[in-house]
Amino acid sequence: MSNPLARRNDLGLGQGLLLKFLTALCLVALLAPLVVLVLYAFNDSRQVTVWQGFSLKWFAVTLQDPELWFAFRNSLIIGGLNALMATVLGTMAALAIARHRFVGRKGFLNLLHYPVLLPEIIIGIALLVLFVLLEIPRGFATVVAGHVTFSFPLVTLLVLARVEALSRPLEEASLDLGASRWQTYRFVILPALAPAIISGVLFCFTLSLDDFVITLFTASPDVTTLPLKVYSMVKFGLTPVINVISVLLILFTLTMLLVVHWLQQEGPHQRWGIKLAGVLLAAMALLMTTSIIAERRQETLVIANWADYIDPELLEEFEATTGIRVIMTHFSSDEEMMAKVSFGKPGIDLAMATPVSIEILKKNGLILPFDGERIPNLRFIDPAFRHLPSDPSGRFFVPYAYGLNGILYNTGLVPEPITSWWTFWDERHAGKVTLLNDMMEVFWLGHHLLGYQLEDRLPDQLDEAYALLKRQRPLLRKYESDLVNDMLLSQEVVMAQQWNGQARRLTAEHPEFRFVVPQEGASLFIDSLVLLKTAPHPDAAHRFIDFVLEPERSRQNMEAMLYPMPNPTACALLPTAIRDDPTLFPPDLTRERFNILSDPGDFRRLIQNRWERLQAE
Amino acid sequence: MLELRTISKRYGDVAVVEPLDLTIEEGEFFCILGPSGCGKTTLLRMIAGFDRPSAGQILLDGVDITAVPPNHRDLNTVFQNYALFPHYQVFDNVAYGLKVRKTPAAEIHERVMAALQLVGLAGFEHRLPAQLSGGQQQRVALARALINRPRLLLLDEPLSALDRKTGEQMRTELADLQAKSGITFVFVTHNQAEALSLASRVAVMNRGVFEQCSTPQELYHRPQTRFVGDFVGSMNFFQGVVTEVSANRLAVEVLGQSRVERRGASEFRLGEGVVFGLRPEQLRVSLLEPKDYENGLFGQIERTLYLGEATQLCVRLSNGERIEVKVQNYLMLEDKVMGLEPEERVWVIWSKGSGVLLHD
Numbered sequence: 001m002s003n004p005l006a007r008r009n010d011l012g013l014g015q016g017l018l019l020k021f022l023t024a025l026c027l028v029a030l031l032a033p034l035v036v037l038v039l040y041a042f043n044d045s046r047q048v049t050v051w052q053g054f055s056l057k058w059f060a061v062t063l064q065d066p067e068l069w070f071a072f073r074n075s076l077i078i079g080g081l082n083a084l085m086a087t088v089l090g091t092m093a094a095l096a097i098a099r100h101r102f103v104g105r106k107g108f109l110n111l112l113h114y115p116v117l118l119p120e121i122i123i124g125i126a127l128l129v130l131f132v133l134l135e136i137p138r139g140f141a142t143v144v145a146g147h148v149t150f151s152f153p154l155v156t157l158l159v160l161a162r163v164e165a166l167s168r169p170l171e172e173a174s175l176d177l178g179a180s181r182w183q184t185y186r187f188v189i190l191p192a193l194a195p196a197i198i199s200g201v202l203f204c205f206t207l208s209l210d211d212f213v214i215t216l217f218t219a220s221p222d223v224t225t226l227p228l229k230v231y232s233m234v235k236f237g238l239t240p241v242i243n244v245i246s247v248l249l250i251l252f253t254l255t256m257l258l259v260v261h262w263l264q265q266e267g268p269h270q271r272w273g274i275k276l277a278g279v280l281l282a283a284m285a286l287l288m289t290t291s292i293i294a295e296r297r298q299e300t301l302v303i304a305n306w307a308d309y310i311d312p313e314l315l316e317e318f319e320a321t322t323g324i325r326v327i328m329t330h331f332s333s334d335e336e337m338m339a340k341v342s343f344g345k346p347g348i349d350l351a352m353a354t355p356v357s358i359e360i361l362k363k364n365g366l367i368l369p370f371d372g373e374r375i376p377n378l379r380f381i382d383p384a385f386r387h388l389p390s391d392p393s394g395r396f397f398v399p400y401a402y403g404l405n406g407i408l409y410n411t412g413l414v415p416e417p418i419t420s421w422w423t424f425w426d427e428r429h430a431g432k433v434t435l436l437n438d439m440m441e442v443f444w445l446g447h448h449l450l451g452y453q454l455e456d457r458l459p460d461q462l463d464e465a466y467a468l469l470k471r472q473r474p475l476l477r478k479y480e481s482d483l484v485n486d487m488l489l490s491q492e493v494v495m496a497q498q499w500n501g502q503a504r505r506l507t508a509e510h511p512e513f514r515f516v517v518p519q520e521g522a523s524l525f526i527d528s529l530v531l532l533k534t535a536p537h538p539d540a541a542h543r544f545i546d547f548v549l550e551p552e553r554s555r556q557n558m559e560a561m562l563y564p565m566p567n568p569t570a571c572a573l574l575p576t577a578i579r580d581d582p583t584l585f586p587p588d589l590t591r592e593r594f595n596i597l598s599d600p601g602d603f604r605r606l607i608q609n610r611w612e613r614l615q616a617e
Numbered sequence: 618m619l620e621l622r623t624i625s626k627r628y629g630d631v632a633v634v635e636p637l638d639l640t641i642e643e644g645e646f647f648c649i650l651g652p653s654g655c656g657k658t659t660l661l662r663m664i665a666g667f668d669r670p671s672a673g674q675i676l677l678d679g680v681d682i683t684a685v686p687p688n689h690r691d692l693n694t695v696f697q698n699y700a701l702f703p704h705y706q707v708f709d710n711v712a713y714g715l716k717v718r719k720t721p722a723a724e725i726h727e728r729v730m731a732a733l734q735l736v737g738l739a740g741f742e743h744r745l746p747a748q749l750s751g752g753q754q755q756r757v758a759l760a761r762a763l764i765n766r767p768r769l770l771l772l773d774e775p776l777s778a779l780d781r782k783t784g785e786q787m788r789t790e791l792a793d794l795q796a797k798s799g800i801t802f803v804f805v806t807h808n809q810a811e812a813l814s815l816a817s818r819v820a821v822m823n824r825g826v827f828e829q830c831s832t833p834q835e836l837y838h839r840p841q842t843r844f845v846g847d848f849v850g851s852m853n854f855f856q857g858v859v860t861e862v863s864a865n866r867l868a869v870e871v872l873g874q875s876r877v878e879r880r881g882a883s884e885f886r887l888g889e890g891v892v893f894g895l896r897p898e899q900l901r902v903s904l905l906e907p908k909d910y911e912n913g914l915f916g917q918i919e920r921t922l923y924l925g926e927a928t929q930l931c932v933r934l935s936n937g938e939r940i941e942v943k944v945q946n947y948l949m950l951e952d953k954v955m956g957l958e959p960e961e962r963v964w965v966i967w968s969k970g971s972g973v974l975l976h977d
Contacts, residue, residue, distance in 0.1 A: 172667050
């Protein structure tokens, strides 16, 4: 009764179904995140996770952002140069290894695998240390060097496989037919290696375009690449712009893949196609390199700043009047800023620093005093802000803006008025609150609520503060600094510790949110500009500071940013709605209620230890 | 035209080619025949210039080219697996030698078309090598080499990658091509049939030395060494001692007991140890004793092997030695003198005029 043929068919069908199912599963797992990403690029809403309708407006926003174009152009140049250099080097190395015997050949071959096996961060740090040691200023050259370092071995391995498969008689046939060594390379070996070389070019280009870690360590702020830019954007909140960038990048990569695939197809189009691609690539690299060189001639100014911490129109005006191009590099924590400016020659002129950072930077000789005579507008600064315990002379910093953090909450979900920090210990809001992801602010709060001073540096008090915070930890959604407004908007949380400037942005658009300065008081921050010792353009730095301190411009800046500045003349020019807003200008700035944090010195290690334990909870 | 003078090749302690001399005349179809590993390819590569001889000289038309790189030697090579450039179409493959010498495009076109015509591949210019059959690839390789009008064409096992039928067809074409072009061919092969059918002279090579260098006929009928006799065709050998010598006759005692005779004069002396060689097709089997103009050895058929046109018999002689006999099948089918059953006791018979005697 059994027909063996039929049974085999059944079996085959069964396997086919399973296989199809698994294939489909793999595809879904691979593509689902991409599909979501692409879909939400066409979302009308500002929120990345809420669908509001089809719109192309984010494409317009993205394509009109000059900073993104700048970053994209940098990525293209770096990718192009890297592809060119790494492919040439890698191919030469592969030919040398395959066709010649030399001392250290084996070792070299083994070493080629290290960039693949080593964690990128180690290569990044190694490169950074090297550049610092050699006193090479970070910039295009260092990024390209870094990229070539990790990508040329991949080309070598790729081409090597092909060279080894390339039969030796082909070369002999060429010589036999009268071709010279050079003609043999040109007509036989290189064309036979072409698919591997093209793959190498594509590979290096894509690696460059994607690379984040090594670029982070080797770049200066004026060579921000697209991944660095996207990362710094994500740090300050997800917007559909990031989806749009992703869609465009996917399209770009796909097009490149198709072109390369087409070029790899044997056929008459191949030869001129490859030639055309080569000519185009070379032309592009040349054009961009010359444009960089031309740009280098133009004076620039590089500022390390918090994101959205200056009015962009002010920058445009400065560029227009002085001809100096301003490049902003953003950081999301004080620690990140310190890391950015502390090693070698980072290529940064001015940095936005807290009093704590100023103390450390000054101690380590990383900043220079300003020349007050070249900043006549310093006279507009409120004298109360001109001195710090660590710098009584006030020459090392220029106060820029100040602010404080309080409680931002959704009145729709928390009906009763909030007045006290102790609300964060209220079980009713369990899992619906965030505190800032900022060690010093959180421990300042712990101390302050117990009536202690953090600057007393007493371990017993620290432990008490720690116990208090630990008690609050289970009620906390998370420690969060960057996405606070987004989480409130999406109702993931109902209440959060937030900076007043950021809070003001949300309350201005969404009246259901309210910001309060709790009755216990708050910690005050002052952001000041400092001049780095390694600043490449100190003159431009002085001119810039004088420019922004001018009262009318300070007013414009304050209105745009919604952070108060210690510039009474400018404040007087503000519209009353802003000038009288207690969120922005708390009425009684007394020492008891408002503390300015100072550097805890060695005590920091103890705080750090408790902080890590809190985070691990 | 081509002269090798005490040329040799060593890799460390291993001698691949022992010092040897060779002169090849203009227009010859010269064949180097030998088993794999005998050094024949190395010899060819030294002539082509891919390997440098350890000692000795290579002269082409009286000029020492030992140190001349391959691209400056007026000779071309057809490689074992053709070594066609996979990324070039047939036209560009054939044109390669002209292109690298900067020949004008019009002349290239004309000569490539003529060369393709010559090898019967007109109309295939735009194919890629991967789109051709083995035989066609072979022809492209030939055209690519011949278009340069070399003084000398080297062919390294050019037919061994082809199936038998195509290989045999290409053999005829090669012979024609050589005759038409008048170019001197040096042909390396391990296939004795190719060597015998194509060459004007054959050098049999073994372990880095020339065992014999002569015309195909002489090679087959008068092998000078046991190796040549066995490698070119096949041969039965018996050790023996000369027991009788006269002006036109020689008697040898083989297998310690049987006396066999060989007509004709020879240089052997009485009591000398010799090897008696007999080709399987020179033998026949019979139930009847040999006539007086024949030699015969008695034995038992051990097994038979049907080959199509012939049957190969293995006969075990009384002392245990085996002898191969090849009988044309048409003979057997016609007279049906005897069936060829294993276990049958037969005489193995040959004419006293057959067989070769070699020094032991």
